[in-house]
Amino acid sequence: MPASYEAVIIGGGPAGLTAGLYLKRAGIETVLLERVLPGGAPLNTWRVENYPGFPEGISGKELMDRFSAHAKAFDLPVREFTEVMSVSPDGGRFTVKVNDGEITSAGVIVATGTEPVKMDIPGENELIGRGISFCATCDGMFFRDLDVAVIGGGDSAIEEALSLANIARKVYVVHRRDALRAQKILQERAFGNPKMEFLWNRRPVEVAGKGQVEHIVLENVKTNERENISVNGVFVYVGSRPNTGFLGDLVERDEAGFIITDEELATLTKGLYAAGDVRKKTLRQISTAVGDGALAAVSLERYILGSKR
Ligand code: NAP
Numbered sequence: 363m364p365a366s367y368e369a370v371i372i373g374g375g376p377a378g379l380t381a382g383l384y385l386k387r388a389g390i391e392t393v394l395l396e397r398v399l400p401g402g403a404p405l406n407t408w409r410v411e412n413y414p415g416f417p418e419g420i421s422g423k424e425l426m427d428r429f430s431a432h433a434k435a436f437d438l439p440v441r442e443f444t445e446v447m448s449v450s451p452d453g454g455r456f457t458v459k460v461n462d463g464e465i466t467s468a469g470v471i472v473a474t475g476t477e478p479v480k481m482d483i484p485g486e487n488e489l490i491g492r493g494i495s496f497c498a499t500c501d502g503m504f505f506r507d508l509d510v511a512v513i514g515g516g517d518s519a520i521e522e523a524l525s526l527a528n529i530a531r532k533v534y535v536v537h538r539r540d541a542l543r544a545q546k547i548l549q550e551r552a553f554g555n556p557k558m559e560f561l562w563n564r565r566p567v568e569v570a571g572k573g574q575v576e577h578i579v580l581e582n583v584k585t586n587e588r589e590n591i592s593v594n595g596v597f598v599y600v601g602s603r604p605n606t607g608f609l610g611d612l613v614e615r616d617e618a619g620f621i622i623t624d625e626e627l628a629t630l631t632k633g634l635y636a637a638g639d640v641r642k643k644t645l646r647q648i649s650t651a652v653g654d655g656a657l658a659a660v661s662l663e664r665y666i667l668g669s670k671r
Pocket of ligand 1: 412481513514515516517518519521537538539542543565566599600601602645646647
């Protein structure tokens with residue numbers, strides 16, 4: 363017999379852990395399924411400065427350890443290293459197929475977040491883990507007093523470039539336009555940092571090196587001129603795409619693949635809700651993921667109670 367719950371939460375980032383806390387507090391039998399370990403995207407963040415309640419800032423890892431501890435305090439079971447293969451609605455219940463079996467539930471909250479987009483250029487696949495990284499928090503310390511390039515101009519790129527500037531000798535920021543997308547406060551700090559150099563209007567076209575990154579080839583998007591920049595590391599922050607492959611056509615998506623929900627975070631499929639970065643929304647932050655987790659949990663609780671009447 364497959365394990366049976368009232369609610370299954372898929373994904374253990376800020377949205378999923380918040381939903382778990384709310385559902386357990388409401389007395390709903392819930393399990394959280396996590397592909398690796400709980401924590402989600404903030405685990406890749408050196409310092410979180412815009413989550414209320416932490417005026418000095420807090421490391422992404424410490425904040426998420428607190429989220430996990432809070433959910434645990436309400437006895438939320440978290441199944442780690444559990445990958446969801448498919449979700450199928452059947453006669454008012456869902457069957458969730460995972461790598462080691464099946465779980466059934468009355469409702470599901472999808473809080474699977476996003477994964478980083480690759481540059482998709484020659485040399486990238488060969489040199490991932492050999493100088494190319496998607497996580498400055500995880501790998502930055504390997505580049506003490508060395509030169510690195512950060513690709514991208516969004517919040518992630520600039521936040522992590524600033525943290526790398528504490529470790530590396532030099533941080534090149536390579537951006538395809540001549541203006542950053544990142545928040546103003548991050549831009550001001552970056553422009554004032556003597557270790558950072560901005561390479562505007564350039565896109566990466568190749569990463570090269572014998573077994574280890576040695577240089578990156580950049581193309582000027584205006585003149586098409588190419589240049590080699592010698593670096594030991596390349597940190598890639600060119601956006602992210604939602605993790606929704608296992609949902610098939612149970613949900614409606616926007617052109618970038620993010621799940622479209624209504625105001626209660628319900629999807630196309632009755633009993634299936636989406637929360638956090640995986641959802642089409644205008645602001646992706648820990649604070650908005652927490653709001654989503656709470657709302658999806660309350661909506662699912664109402665759905666479950668309504669269908670019992
Ligand atoms: P993002 O905001 O989508 O930024 C991606 C950056 O990569 C953009 O500057 C984009 O250039 C560039 N880019 C995209 N494709 C490229 C390509 N093929 N080659 C070169 N450059 C390319 O992604 P993100 O920074 O990972 O942030 C994701 C979400 O999380 C955002 O909503 C962000 O606000 C949020 N976030 C918030 C915080 C915070 O509040 N502290 C921290 C991290 C992330 P263009 O600008 O030209 O499009």
